[in-house]
Amino acid sequence: MQRREFLGSIAAASLIPGSSFAQSSRRRLIAGAHRQQILPADYPDTEIWSFDAAFPGPELRARQGDTLSVTVENASPQSTSVHWHGLRLDNTMDGVPGLTQDPIAPGDSFDYQFALPDAGTYWYHSHAKSMEQVERGLYGPLIIDETDPPDVDQDITLILDDIRLERDGTVANFDNFHDLSHAGRIGNLWLANGQIDPAYPLKRGERVRLRLISAANARVFRLGLQGFDGWIVALDGMPLSDPQALPDELILAPAQRIDLMVDVTTDENEAFVITFERDGGYAITHFPISGPSVAARQDRPVLPPNPIYPIDLANARAATLLIEGGAMGGMRAARLNGEELGARELASRGMFWALNGVAGRPDTPLLDLSSGESARIGMANNTAFPHAMHLHGVHFSEVLADGRLGPLRDTILLNPQETREIAFQAHNPGDWLFHCHMLAHHQAGMGTWIRVSA
Structure with missing residues (x-):
């Protein structure tokens, strides 16, 4: 199944799952199965395993210095756990079965609670039978805001993924030694926030914090931005002391994150995030440009540093x-x-x-x-x-x-x-x-x- 078969028939849906702001109040996440339309409307829907019946799972948002408390309830068919990817947290909360905790059996729950010393872009995902459970949808974004966030017009998170679906909408089976012994499980459909080519309206001159997260099983994304100028300001959640000018191509390997601070500079009616493949480049997200222009900023943004542990x-x-x-x-x-x-x-x-x-x-x-x-x-x-x-x-x-x-x-x-x-x-x-x-x-x-x- 080729992605370009679908592009012409997709309506531009632009909503990321709703966020919840966590200080020290307890949040509940329920891991379970639900059905969601991923292929175009004239194809069947797909059974996804996800958190809170949303794919990706709900955005968890907190502020640097807060405590995050999450009870994970397992209503899925398999034992699971949650790893809070990239967080420098207490070891007992790291979510690795057999190393830091027992797996959460179907019908059981586990209470996670940990301090948040670092701001940045992170994500949470299953760490039990991960090849299958992450592919089926058990992941979501985790954003830790700075105590003094940068001045931007929009803050957009894009979780990029590729999923392997059959034409009947089912997730392709996992009994495949080729995936295990070669490059890994490569999908046949590219997604941003669980959708094919979603749209996020922008205005010319706006400054956008664009948070890119790879939830791919194995694909190494080669990405380009069209219609923007700006900087790389953080990698894997950690701010750069000297932001890098936006290059022609960004490499985003599985689990990596890139924070961009970009200004909308295009004279066209759309801007794009493009994925480069062997047979060309394709829009993985597009940004319709509408409304009056806003005054462009001239400063180069620098994020405040997280706690530093010097290396000898x-x-x-x-x-x-x-x-x-x-x-x-x-x-x-x-x-x-x-x-x-x-x-x-x-x-x-x-x-x-x-x-x-x-x-x-x-x-x-x-x-x-x-x-x-x-x-x-x-x-x-x-x-x-x-x-x-x-x-x-x-x-x-x-x-x-x-x-x-x-x-x-x-x-x-x-x-x-x-x-x-x-x-x-x-x-x-x-x-x-x-x-x-x-x-x-x-x-x-x-x-x-x-x-x-x-």
């Missing part, structure tokens, strides 16, 4: 992470649950990837650190596919070729045969997952963890 590179503990496996290269053997197995036996168990020769989360951490200690991890992607490596609990910086540290992130993209190094301060005690956010790859072996002792 000279005395950092070092580790390496070798990524192996997958098709078109593969691996001969790896350890699984302490047992050395050959590639054929691993494949029969749905395991195709290994980190440092281990398939699946090992019993011992990659690093065992003391709180306040700095660490650096050199990573080598010895495979034919890209991997988006996500570290829970802390943000890291890439160690650049000249020894400088790049901007803070929580997810970094390693292309095939690429090596990169990250560094961080282990300021947040707990057991923290480190895994590929191509969710099929994580399911098929690409996960490890670090320990930070108080």
Whole structure:
């Protein structure tokens, strides 16, 4: 099913699910099944698993310094959990079954409550059977406003996704070793906020904070903006001290976020966010331009910094992470649950990837650190596919070729045969997952963890 088959028949719906402002009052989220029209109106609707019968789930909004309290009730067919992606929160609230909590069984609930030290753009999603549950819709945006937010005319969040649907509207099955052993689960339909090419009206001269979130299972989005000038002001929730001029192309890997501050400069009747694919570029969101122009701002926006934890590179503990496996290269053997197995036996168990020769989360951490200690991890992607490596609990910086540290992130993209190094301060005690956010790859072996002792 090709996306362009649908574009001509879609009415421009522009509503993101309703938001709720959370201070210390408790919010309830119900994970369950509902039906929603995703394909055009002349196609069947789709059964989605989502939060509060909305796809994406409702926007949770709070202010930096608040406490977020959410009770998650599980009315879905599978056990689940919720990971608050990118938040530097208490470890017991991180939402990883088997590492920080027990899964929430169908009919049960779990109370999450944690402080919000950082402003920025984050998201929440299932962390149980994630390849399936995130694909089916168990995710939503989480926005933490600055105590003194920047002056903008509009603040628009776009959760970008690709979903694999059959022509009858059903979500395609997940019993697919090709997804596990190749690039991951790639969808056949591109969505923004659960819709095909939604519209958000703007006026010329307006300044817009555009928050881009990737909820894709595996697709690496190559994006361009048409009709805007502006800056990248934050990556993965963390403000840039020196905002970057808007480039011709933005790379947004699974789970990554980019905050843009852009001015509407087009002389045309529409502006666009475009996704570039092999066969061309297609609008994933459009912005009708209407009404009188507003006075353009001249200043370059800079967001206030979040709490900073300095990295001591000279005395950092070092580790390496070798990524192996997958098709078109593969691996001969790896350890699984302490047992050395050959590639054929691993494949029969749905395991195709290994980190440092281990398939699946090992019993011992990659690093065992003391709180306040700095660490650096050199990573080598010895495979034919890209991997988006996500570290829970802390943000890291890439160690650049000249020894400088790049901007803070929580997810970094390693292309095939690429090596990169990250560094961080282990300021947040707990057991923290480190895994590929191509969710099929994580399911098929690409996960490890670090320990930070108080």
